[in-house]
Amino acid sequence: MLKLIKDDIFIWKGLNKNQIEKTLFLINKSKHHSFDNISFTDWDLEFSKEYWNFLWNECLLDFKKSFCKNFNCDDLIVRNYWFQKYEKGDFHQKHVHEGCHFTNVLFLENSKTNPTNIINYNIPKKYIVDGTILSFPSYRVHESKKHNFKKNKTIVSFNTDLYKICNSSPREIKYKT
Numbered sequence: 760m761l762k763l764i765k766d767d768i769f770i771w772k773g774l775n776k777n778q779i780e781k782t783l784f785l786i787n788k789s790k791h792h793s794f795d796n797i798s799f800t801d802w803d804l805e806f807s808k809e810y811w812n813f814l815w816n817e818c819l820l821d822f823k824k825s826f827c828k829n830f831n832c833d834d835l836i837v838r839n840y841w842f843q844k845y846e847k848g849d850f851h852q853k854h855v856h857e858g859c860h861f862t863n864v865l866f867l868e869n870s871k872t873n874p875t876n877i878i879n880y881n882i883p884k885k886y887i888v889d890g891t892i893l894s895f896p897s898y899r900v901h902e903s904k905k906h907n908f909k910k911n912k913t914i915v916s917f918n919t920d921l922y923k924i925c926n927s928s929p930r931e932i933k934y935k936t
C-alpha cells in the first residue's frame with residue numbers, strides 16, 4: 760500500500776519477512792565494492808543482479824501498481840538500482856539524484872538505527888520499518904549520517920520515472936501541507 764506522508768513523500772508497505780531474508784541472502788552473495796564512504800555497494804557495477812530481479816518481479820508489483828494509480832500514469836520506469844550496506848563508520852554525504860522523477864529507498868536491515876535523512880523533514884519513526892520503501896522526489900536533498908552501530912544497515916536504492924501521465928482525465932494530486 761502506498762501512503763502519502765508529507766508533501767510529495769510516500770511510504771510503501773511492504774516486503775514480508777521471507778522476502779526481506781531472501782533479498783538479503785542474494786545481496787550478500789552479490790558482487791560488490793566500496794564506494795565513497797560505503798563499505799559494500801554494487802553502485803556502478805554492471806552485472807545481472809539476481810536480488811533486483813527477485814524484488815522487481817516477485818515483490819514490488821503492488822508498489823508499481825500503486826504508484827501508477829496514484830499518478831494516473833501508464834507505467835513506472837526503473838532507471839537504475841543498487842544496494843548499500845553500511846558498516847560502522849560509513850556514511851553517505853548530502854546529495855540529490857539526477858535524471859529521474861523519484862528516488863526510492865527500500866529498508867532491509869537495521870534501518871531504524873540510522874535512517875535515511877531527508878533535509879528539512881523528520882520522517883516519523885513509525886515509518887522506518889524494514890521491508891518498507893521511502894519514495895521522494897529526486898531533487899530532495901538527503902543523506903545517511905555516520906553509522907555508529909555494530910550491526911550493519913542495508914538498503915536498496917532505485918530511481919524511477921513516471922511514464923505517460925494520462926492527460927485525458929487528469930487526476931488531481933492532493934498534497935499534504
Ligand SMILES: [Fe+2]
Pocket residue numbers: 854855856862901916
Ligand atoms: Fe541517495
